[in-house]
Amino acid sequence: MSPSDTPENTTAPGVEGNAADAPLIVFDKVVKRFGDLTVLDHLDFNVEAGERVTLIGPSGSGKTTILRLLMTLEKVTEGHINIGGEPFSHMPRGSGLVPASESYLRQRRKSIGMVFQQFNLFPNMTVRKNIMEAPVHVLGLSKDEASERAAELLDLVGLGDKIDAHPTQLSGGQQQRVAIARALAMRPEILLLDEVTSALDPELVAGVLDVLREVAETTDITMLCVTHEMGFARDVSHRVLMFDKGQIAEEGHPDQIFGDPREDRTKSFLKSVLENGH
Amino acid sequence: MSGFLDFEYTGQIMPDLLGGLQITVQATVIGYAIALTLGLLIAVVRRVPVFGSLLHFLMEFIRTTPLVIQLVFVFAMAPANFSPFTIGVVVLGIHYAAYTAEVYRSGIEGVAKGQWEASRALSLPTSRTWGAVVLPQAIRKVIPALGNYLIAMFKDTPLLFAIGVVELLAVAQQVGSRDFRYVDTFTVVGLLFLVVSIPSAILIRRLEKRYVAV
Ligand SMILES: Nc1ncnc2c1ncn2[C@@H]1O[C@H](COP(=O)(O)OP(=O)(O)OP(=O)(O)O)[C@@H](O)[C@H]1O
Ligand SMILES: [Mg+2]
Numbered sequence: 001m002s003p004s005d006t007p008e009n010t011t012a013p014g015v016e017g018n019a020a021d022a023p024l025i026v027f028d029k030v031v032k033r034f035g036d037l038t039v040l041d042h043l044d045f046n047v048e049a050g051e052r053v054t055l056i057g058p059s060g061s062g063k064t065t066i067l068r069l070l071m072t073l074e075k076v077t078e079g080h081i082n083i084g085g086e087p088f089s090h091m092p093r094g095s096g097l098v099p100a101s102e103s104y105l106r107q108r109r110k111s112i113g114m115v116f117q118q119f120n121l122f123p124n125m126t127v128r129k130n131i132m133e134a135p136v137h138v139l140g141l142s143k144d145e146a147s148e149r150a151a152e153l154l155d156l157v158g159l160g161d162k163i164d165a166h167p168t169q170l171s172g173g174q175q176q177r178v179a180i181a182r183a184l185a186m187r188p189e190i191l192l193l194d195e196v197t198s199a200l201d202p203e204l205v206a207g208v209l210d211v212l213r214e215v216a217e218t219t220d221i222t223m224l225c226v227t228h229e230m231g232f233a234r235d236v237s238h239r240v241l242m243f244d245k246g247q248i249a250e251e252g253h254p255d256q257i258f259g260d261p262r263e264d265r266t267k268s269f270l271k272s273v274l275e276n277g278h
Numbered sequence: 279m280s281g282f283l284d285f286e287y288t289g290q291i292m293p294d295l296l297g298g299l300q301i302t303v304q305a306t307v308i309g310y311a312i313a314l315t316l317g318l319l320i321a322v323v324r325r326v327p328v329f330g331s332l333l334h335f336l337m338e339f340i341r342t343t344p345l346v347i348q349l350v351f352v353f354a355m356a357p358a359n360f361s362p363f364t365i366g367v368v369v370l371g372i373h374y375a376a377y378t379a380e381v382y383r384s385g386i387e388g389v390a391k392g393q394w395e396a397s398r399a400l401s402l403p404t405s406r407t408w409g410a411v412v413l414p415q416a417i418r419k420v421i422p423a424l425g426n427y428l429i430a431m432f433k434d435t436p437l438l439f440a441i442g443v444v445e446l447l448a449v450a451q452q453v454g455s456r457d458f459r460y461v462d463t464f465t466v467v468g469l470l471f472l473v474v475s476i477p478s479a480i481l482i483r484r485l486e487k488r489y490v491a492v
Contacts, residue, residue: 071399110401120396124414134400134408186400 020083024049024222025070025190030089031078031244032065039065041246042079046204050225052216052253054233057243058269061225066243067192070224071114072105083108083190097134110138114185114192118197119175119192121167121182127154128163131182146185153181157211173204177211182216193225205229212236228273234258242266288466291453292481295463296330296430298449299470305367306432306446312371313426313431318377318417322388322408324379328347340376346437348373374431381423422491429475446470 023046030042039062044065047053053101055063068074069081069089080097090097091104100108131150134139141149153259154160157177167175176196183191193212197205209232216223217237229231233240233254240257242250242265250263261267318338324330340348352369353362389412397407435449450467454460 015455071395073395073398106401106403109398112399114399116399118392120390120392122393122396122411122415124418132408134402137403137406138401139409160365178319262468 007150011026011029016200022082023047024051024084025224027066027079028082029077029079030069030081032062032074033077034070039209039246040069042246043131045241045248045251047224049222050220052225052237052240054237055226055241055243056233056257056269057249058229058272061243062181062246063243064194067114067145067194067224070112070190070192072100072109075099079200082113092256101167110186111189112192113186113188113190114178115179115183115196116192119167119172119178119179119199119206121175123167125166126163127159127165127167127170130167130178133187134182149185152185152241154178155183156184156214158207171204172200176200176208178217179261180208180211183222188221190222193223195226195228197227197229230258230270230273242269244269284462285457285466286459287462291457291463294449294453295446295466295470298444298446299474300449301363301443302432302445303474304433305363305370305435305438305456306428307453308367309435310428310431311373312368313374313378313427316371316375318382320375320379320425321382322413324383325386330480337376337379345370345434346440349437349441360439362442366441366443369433370431370438374427377427378424381427384415384423385418385420386412388419389415401403405419418489422482423481425485428482429478432475432478433471436443 011133011178027043027045030043031038039060043062043066048072055066057063064197064243065074065117069076070083076089079089080087080172086107086108087097088098089100091100099147115228121127122133125133131153132143132146136143137148142262151160151163157180159177159181162174162178167178170178176199180196196212200208209229210234212225213236215221221235225233225237239251240254241248241259242257242263244265249256249265250261257266258270261270279348296374318489320333324333336382342472349366349369353365355366394407397411435445438445439451446467450463452462457463
């Protein structure tokens with residue numbers, strides 16, 4: 001499954017027959033403010049099921065905020081997010097919609113996984129326990145099933161021999177690969193990746209990106225990826241969204257965005273990324 | 279009678295004093311168990327918006343009034359079927375829970391924000407977020423601070439004397455007024471306190487090394 005198989009800006013392979021073939025993720029005039037600061041300003045965009053989208057843009061343009069809204073780590077100020085054709089930031093009540101309750105969100109976010117820049121493994125648990133925790137206590141898998149799943153996923157990320165290690169005994173790159181395995185253990189429909197290689201020493205970046213390439217090639221998980229790794233973005237994503245000041249400045253196929261950017265803001269951003277050695 | 283301590287006399291009063299010491303140690307251990315569990319409960323519940331603030335105010339009040347006054351007050355108010363020991367231990371436990379709650383709280387606040395966010399990203403139920411992720415990390419960090427309160431409590435148990443608990447100090451007082459040998463008696467009492475608290479302190483330092491080193 002190579003990105004060039006899909007026409008730009010449209011449906012990716014593996015679209016599930018969900019509610020009337022609506023896009024998997026819909027941002028509908030989403031506004032996010034922190035106090036006086038407007039981070040997302042009436043943002044509209046869709047992501048199709050199975051699509052892999054890379055978000056780029058200058059620092060502070062709201063990329064992390066978008067992922068955090070989807071992970072329900074933040075709440076929208078205005079507008080709506082729908083997932084799978086159903087309200088996500090809101091929930092139905094009576095004939096209208098009200099902001100989603102905690103228990104509604106708890107149900108809805110199970111299909112979403114996130115990998116963080118700082119890994120955020122649980123240091124008080126072994127690698128195995130880190131991966132088993134949610135499958136056992138959220139999905140209700142038995143300990144044996146979850147342990148087996150942990151072992152399989154660790155093989156996938158090339159860390160089968162570290163299953164009984166503690167996170168503190170691992171390099172940053174290894175920790176991040178465990179974090180990816182931990183997120184995948186929930187069999188998420190959507191995977192959110194926020195600068196997952198930014199905290200790593202340069203020599204460890206490639207190992208993590210290889211794992212993500214593998215995930216992209218072998219699954220149809222919808223991926224939203226914030227990254228400065230332009231080569232990776234070009235290889236893996238179907239579409240690139242260039243953000244600036246809380247809005248989409250330009251979007252398109254990675255070959256177009258990276259090879260022939262049309263907006264000045266995209267050009268100057270890509271230039272600055274290249275100069276900073278990413 | 280010669281030298282610093284009269285061994286014969288010390289031997290005579292020792293059984294009584296050890297009986298008192300046993301009560302003191304019991305009061306400390308039970309009171310400490312109450313302080314540890316109640317303090318943890320308070321530290322968690324304190325994060326509930328309105329109720330938590332009320333609780334915080336109450337704890338502030340407990341910390342800023344003397345323990346001996348709390349003891350005497352509760353003893354006076356409590357129904358007669360509660361023994362002085364029971365009342366003493368409970369009040370001691372609650373008093374120190376006001377301190378351990380603060381210790382736990384600092385431990386909880388010290389747990390990285392990313393741990394909460396990762397728990398949420400995995401949709402962990404609240405009970406697992408607290409029980410498997412946050413508290414194990416928080417408690418590990420504050421074990422030394424909690425240990426220090428064990429010794430502090432041990433040194434405060436003589437206050438139970440004020441409500442008639444026959445602990446070490448009360449026994450010493452009885453022995454002293456019987457034999458009029460206060461200096462000998464209280465020297466032994468002091469030594470007995472040392473005999474318990476020094477090994478405890480060493481043990482706590484060990485725990486501290488073991489847990490903080492991670
Ligand atoms: N909890 C918060 N409270 C206040 N301001 C916030 C909060 N979270 C983010 N912001 C602000 O919102 C803006 C957008 O932040 P965001 O993290 O989404 O940017 P980003 O595009 O991910 O940037 P970077 O490339 O630096 O990671 C920034 O100005 C940031 O300071
Ligand atoms: Mg960011």
